[in-house]
Amino acid sequence: MVSVVMAAFNEAPAIGRVVTGVLNALTDADEVLVVDDGSTDGTHEAAMTAGARVLRLGSNRGKGEALRAGIRESAGEVLVFIDADGQDDPSEIPVLLEALDGDTDMVIGSRFSGRLLDGAITGVNRVGNLFLTRVFNILYGTGLTDTQAGFRAVRREALDLGRLRARRYEIETELTLHVIRGGGRVKEVPVTRGPRDHGKSGFIRAWDGMRILARMFSGRLVS
Numbered sequence: 001m002v003s004v005v006m007a008a009f010n011e012a013p014a015i016g017r018v019v020t021g022v023l024n025a026l027t028d029a030d031e032v033l034v035v036d037d038g039s040t041d042g043t044h045e046a047a048m049t050a051g052a053r054v055l056r057l058g059s060n061r062g063k064g065e066a067l068r069a070g071i072r073e074s075a076g077e078v079l080v081f082i083d084a085d086g087q088d089d090p091s092e093i094p095v096l097l098e099a100l101d102g103d104t105d106m107v108i109g110s111r112f113s114g115r116l117l118d119g120a121i122t123g124v125n126r127v128g129n130l131f132l133t134r135v136f137n138i139l140y141g142t143g144l145t146d147t148q149a150g151f152r153a154v155r156r157e158a159l160d161l162g163r164l165r166a167r168r169y170e171i172e173t174e175l176t177l178h179v180i181r182g183g184g185r186v187k188e189v190p191v192t193r194g195p196r197d198h199g200k201s202g203f204i205r206a207w208d209g210m211r212i213l214a215r216m217f218s219g220r221l222v223s
C-alpha cells in the first residue's frame with residue numbers, strides 16, 4: 001500500500017488538480033492524505049472535494065510538522081511526498097515507485113537531473129539548492145543531484161519515526177539522513193518541475209537555508 005502525503009498551506013487554487021492527478025496515478029488500495037495546518041483559503045474543502053483525506057492541524061506549524069503528522073496518520077508501507085502547489089507532476093509518481101526496487105529505500109525526484117520548466121526556480125534558489133546538495137554530498141559521501149527535492153518515495157521502515165523532528169523545510173534533509181544512517185540506499189530519478197502558478201512560497205531563504213545546513217551538520221555529529 002502506498003500513502004501519498006501532502007503538506008498544504010493556502011493551496012486552494014492548485015490542490016484539487018494535484019489530488020486528482022495523484023488519485024489517477026494510484027491504485028484503489030492506496031491513500032491520499034493532505035495535511036492542512038491553518039489555511040484560510042479553503043484548502044481543506046478543495047482537497048476533500050477532489051477525493052483526499054484531510055488532516056487538519058489547528059494552527060500553522062510548518063511543512064516539516066505537517067509531513068510528520070501525515071506520516072504518523074497514514075498507513076502505507078511506502079510513503080510518497082509531493083508538493084501541493086502544482087509544481088510537481090503527479091503522473092510521474094509511478095516512475096518513483098518503479099525505481100523503489102528491492103535494494104532501494106528512497107527515490108528522490110531530482111529537479112536538476114530532470115526538466116525545469118520556465119519559472120520553476122529562481123536563479124538564487126537554484127544556486128542555493130546546488131550549494132546545499134554539494135554540502136550534503138561532502139558530509140555524507142553521496143553523489144546526489146537534488147537533496148532538497150520535496151517529491152520523493154520512501155519505505156516507511158527506513159525511517160526512524162520517533163526521531164523525526166523537522167519543523168520546516170529541513171524535513172527533506174532529515175528524511176534522507178534517516179535512510180542513509182540506517183544503511184539504506186537512496187536513488188534519484190529525473191522529474192519535471194513547473195512554476196508555482198498562484199500564491200507564494202513560504203521558504204525564507206536565509207532562515208530555512210540555515211535550518212537545512214544545521215540539520216545536515218547535526219546529523220553528522222550524532223552519527
Ligand SMILES: Nc1nc2c(ncn2[C@@H]2O[C@H](COP(=O)(O)OP(=O)(O)OP(=O)(O)O)[C@@H](O)[C@H]2O)c(=O)[nH]1
Pocket residue numbers: 007008009010011035036037060061062063066082083084085087120121125150196200201202203
Ligand atoms: N501544511 C503546511 N504545508 C506547507 C507549509 N509550508 C509549505 N508547505 C507546503 O509545502 C510545499 C512546498 O512549499 P513551498 O513553499 O512551495 O516551497 P518550495 O516549493 O520548496 O519553494 P519554491 O520552489 O520557492 O516554491 C507546498 O505544498 C506547500 O503548501 C506549512 O507551513 N504547512
Ligand SMILES: [Mg+2]
Pocket residue numbers: 083085087196201
Ligand atoms: Mg513550491
